[in-house]
Amino acid sequence: MDTPTVAKPNEAQEELTDGFHLIIDALKLNGIKTIYGVPGIPITDFGRMAQAAGIRVIAFRHEQNAGNAAAIAGFLTKQPGICLTVSAPGFLNGLTALANATTNCFPMILISGSSEREIVDLQQGDYEEMDQLAIAKPLCKAAFRVLHAADIGIGIARAIRAAVSGRPGGVYLDLPAKLFGQVMNAEAGAKSLVKVVDPAPAQIPAPSAVKRALEVLKSAKKPLIILGKGAAYAQADDAIKTLVEKSGIPFLPMSMAKGLLPDTHPQCAGAARSTVLQQSDVVMLIGARLNWLLSHGKGKTWGGAPKRFIQIDIDPREMDSNVEIAAPLVGDIGSCVAALLDGMASGWAPPPADWTGAVKAKKDENIAKMAPRLMNNNVPMDFHGALGALRTVIKERPDAMLVNEGANTLDLARGTIDMYKPRKRIDVGTWGVMGIGMGYAVAAAIETGKPVLAVEGDSAFGFSGMEVETICRYKLPVCIVIFNNNGIYRGTDVNNVGSDPAWTTFVPGARYDKIMEAFGGVGLQATSPDELKRAVDAAIESGKPTLINAVIDPAAGSESGRIGNLNPQSALKKK
Ligand SMILES: Cc1ncc(C[n+]2csc(CCOP(=O)(O)OP(=O)(O)O)c2C)c(N)n1
Ligand SMILES: [Mg+2]
16 A cells, blocks of 8 residues: 655755645734634634634634624724635625625625635535625625635735725635645745735815815704714714814714713703704714615605705715715714814804704703603513613613614613713614624624623524523623513514414513523523612623523514614505
8 A cells, every 4th residue: 555655845945834824924914813703614724723823713603693793893993803704604604794794884804715616616516615706796895815825915915905994894805725725935925925004094084175064064053963883983082072072063873873972961962863853954974874774864854944964974975875965074084073173273153052952951851751761660671671770780881882682672772771982882783683692792892801781682682692602602791681572572463373473472481591501601580670780780790691581571562663664564554
């Protein structure tokens, strides 16, 4: 029998490297510290080597959750979050997160191993065969494939720059299995690596655009500032706070911009949302898009009075997307806000007192109306009673990260739980997508080192629930509270035909806390707001993975939470 011999041509003289190491070196050179992923062919050894080289490799139970973790890591840090998957099915599992990242403008790179190009392109049925690059392209900002080890440096540099420059988004990087094992001269390999210089260059707004924006703002009798998650992403917190305070204009934070200035700030108009949207005459959007979440800038929500919009956005094509923008201000948010502040330096008159007075009166009225509902200690709990307890938790711990998904559980928590610091609230974002919960919770814990409170509808939790094992495995300080109302929106629907349950309902009285116990975490049940508060306090104090099954009245919720109006209605039914 032949004994296989290993050819050692110039090995004595020549030091070699390979694809595995070049990828790791390229990532490290560009400051990547963490990879979120799921192992398998052809990336298992790569993950081991990355871990050995000091990169933190966080293994999930499903790629969608790893992808969501990478995406939110990108949002929190302004560095692209990396998700690593196997080919075809693993890649597809990660793709939802990649598309969601792109929609939400989060910088993320999905790196997937892929099968042999020669076989894939001839469609000869390779293991996990799929033309991944072509499939990823329409769902992300950019997609690249690296075929030669010598191109790894440039490939990773392009991916990083594409993810974070301009409007951030998702990038796909296709790495065929053969690439990992390709060998090349180590010195040439080192030279081929690229450190991306100034990956997200400042984009300075034109002085004429700044002047126009200030003129429109000055002309306002009833101005309003809307802060979007782009403003939170920008990490220009001090400049934005100064702009809002110097202008004296009421501001409305979008969901993930909550806390950029505290929700308790005297200028916050969150509790008078309908009033300010309807009655304002000039609206300055900072990193907020006029999409469905703002009723496209028109219609009933915005009232009858004509509006003029000033819009700050890094993407020129965002302007006039839905309605005319009177003063487009294109540039990065930090530079735009700084330029506006410069322009205001020579003196600025606060908005008319009858406007700010009217906003304050409406807001005080709404807050007073809500207060007793949030203090109820009813059993079974309703959403308001339970959220009143969690609101106090965050008030007492403004550094904690809040993850939130569901329908009623989302909409009511958003309006109830005040945020005090920037980038502490992460949720379903532009799409209202279920399934971000545990991925976001893991990344929030890892990237910030702070305690995480995940407030989850029972349906919402189910989309990523298996990651409680991941949370236990990495011993993350995550407290999950499940608002268990036995179903989607409510647990009271009945199917009158046949014996199947109504399709919006779940097993009644389920004990989600037991799932956590299965992996060594703490599982608790809470049936009153007081009990819930005590349980969450204990969880956060201990830093131990905890899941609290919060029993909510199954009849308390409403269809689709606050967006029931989006459900299509038949013209026939209306007759
Ligand atoms: C990926 C995805 N699938 C389905 C939906 C539709 N959807 C919206 S909210 C929701 C769940 C709402 O139920 P739950 O999380 O229990 O919240 P509740 O209203 O009961 O508090 C679903 C399935 C979605 N938004 N995203
Ligand atoms: Mg529910």
